[in-house]
Amino acid sequence: MPLQLEIFLEHLLNGLTLGALYALVTAGLSLIFGVVRLVNFAHGDFFMVGGYALFILLNLPWGAIPYPIIVILVTLIVAVFAMLIERLMLQPVLDKSWRIHAVATLGISIVLQNVALIIFTTDPKQVPTPFTTKIVSLLGLRLSVQRIIILGIAVLVFLALQWFVKRTKLGKAMRAVSQNRDMCQVVGIDVPRIALITFAISGGLAGLAAALIAPLLSVTPTMGLSLTLKGLAAVIMGGLGQLNGSIYAAFILGLVESFFAGYVSFAFKDVVSFGLFILVLFLRPQGLFGRRIGL
């Protein structure tokens, strides 16, 4: 294969894996906004909680658990954690204004980061899995098995979410709540329960993302921050509350960053991705795929 074509394909592959990484974080953010109308600034901290859960489970004194089981456990732990946060801290303010939502989630984020600092200190924790150093090589393209897993699971998650919100009774209830919360209450849908389940799914997605992505990075109290920013940009670019749109936007961001960083400047890749975000806001304030609020 000609070198330039190989490099192009490698940038494409990098962009897709980066997009998958953003998409896993974005999906949870978008779901929460779509159903509960809440921008969860603590979403990145759910991701961080998942990172530390992974660290603990990989270093249990009585021996390691197989990685696939750890992924499931981390997903469940963060799902339960998100439910607790919703029930104890956010449920009382869910019917309040967006300003209160913002302050509440911002406060939760700062508290979680500081608790993590106290417990785990700022020392980055490494969480390698058996797949991080296993490399697959095809036509000169090299990729770790961990990245292939991320890409594959991101696609599966995307398809599963589609099926869930469109085909299941619970998913339909979530869509209904996202479209008209008051009417749902009138017809007997248990809206607080739907909000709780949405938080569980969103937290589970953050936990799943952490269990898959953290092995490529290191775990620190602020690890979720930059991903949350990119996730928020993708949510808004895709159209607030548009689950599909935000996932497409996450992949667009990943691809733009990868090609720009590879061919133009690595230092300014964030300038370009956030520049693109601002451009979308100017040209299509409702987002690339936004027509209306709702799933």
Add this chain to the structure above:
Amino acid sequence: MSRLRYLGFVMAIAMVLAACAPAATPTSAPEATAPAGGGGGTQAEATEAPQAEEAKAPIRIGLYAPMTGPIAFLGEGFQLGATLAIEDLGGEIEGHPLELVVADDKCNPTDAVNAVRKLIEVDQVDVLLGGGCSSATVAALPIIAEGETPAVSATSTNPGIYNEMGVGGNIWEFRVNPDDLIMAAAFASFMAEKANSIALVAENTDFGRGALSAYIPQFEALGVEVVSEDYFDLGTADYRPALTGIKASAPDAVLVVMTERDGSTFMRQLREVGLDVQVFSRGSLTSPLFLEYTKDDPTIGEGILEFSFWAGGVDPDLDQRFLDRFDKSNSPHRGWAYYATRYAIGTAIKNAILNEGEATREAIRNELEKVEVEIPFGTIKFDDHNQSYPKGTVSTIEDGEVRFVQFVELVPVEH
């Protein structure tokens, strides 16, 4: 409320969240006063011995370094180094107990200014050590001059600091470590022997940019082709786009300017994309902490050639004492930096007391100018820019272990 206003608010909050990120919770003791009697006793213990004869005023040494934030591990190591240095001096000089006061500069200019101002004005320190990072030191320079307090930096490598010190105007700042311009003159020649073309990757900080601005002219002068120049933010998750770009340029070598946390992620991904080139490093990739971060695959760092100063392995006895004292694998590597200031400051304080009767800030500064002392890394002696020229070091990772390779003589260069 319009939808656009709402979106604007959301992103504004997101930016605030980003700005709040490196929260100020200490990992060790950011504002601690750490007096150093032998064995690291309490402040009371440190002052008891002199009290038996005549209570002499303590000499307060202020260290400003990153104690929280993404590179808090640097500050922790520096504190260990300063602590062991004071302990090795017996916790006192000429009967004056030594006290270490630590302030957190978070490795950023704003916090460095606050930390140094507090040390000078509130804690009334007699001499300053720090900062841990070039950005902090550059920001602290005017405060140090205004506060007329002698300060010794042992790790800031930004070349711009040289022109500020001594005859440059700030007579209070001294630097015992070489800067990147001094090191580049020697190390670029070393690299040119092994590579005709090179890709440069550095963290987007004063440290990273300062280093590359020093190396690029040297490479041009030596005929080494610079095929790419990339900068990354601290904590970057994915280096593959940059690495793929470097792969396309097919250089003979890569020079990376970064510390262990980012360096371990970068090196993992470098191996992942199959970039089979010589890796040179200016930062700290041949350290026990790097090995700890890559212990799942010790081959990740194999063959890296690191150019530095205060490298572990030069004085095995001292390395062992660090390990015995602190039980931290990385303590010799990090600790050496501010342990080294002992030779300059200890001598200056002692001479100030002997020659001028009292270790005032001015007396210590005057004696620092005259210091000439041999250390395992050569000689500490300041020129008219208050710059010292210890030997540079080359180290590597071989069979999963850090190995000291050789010293490199460093000489004054045009700044």
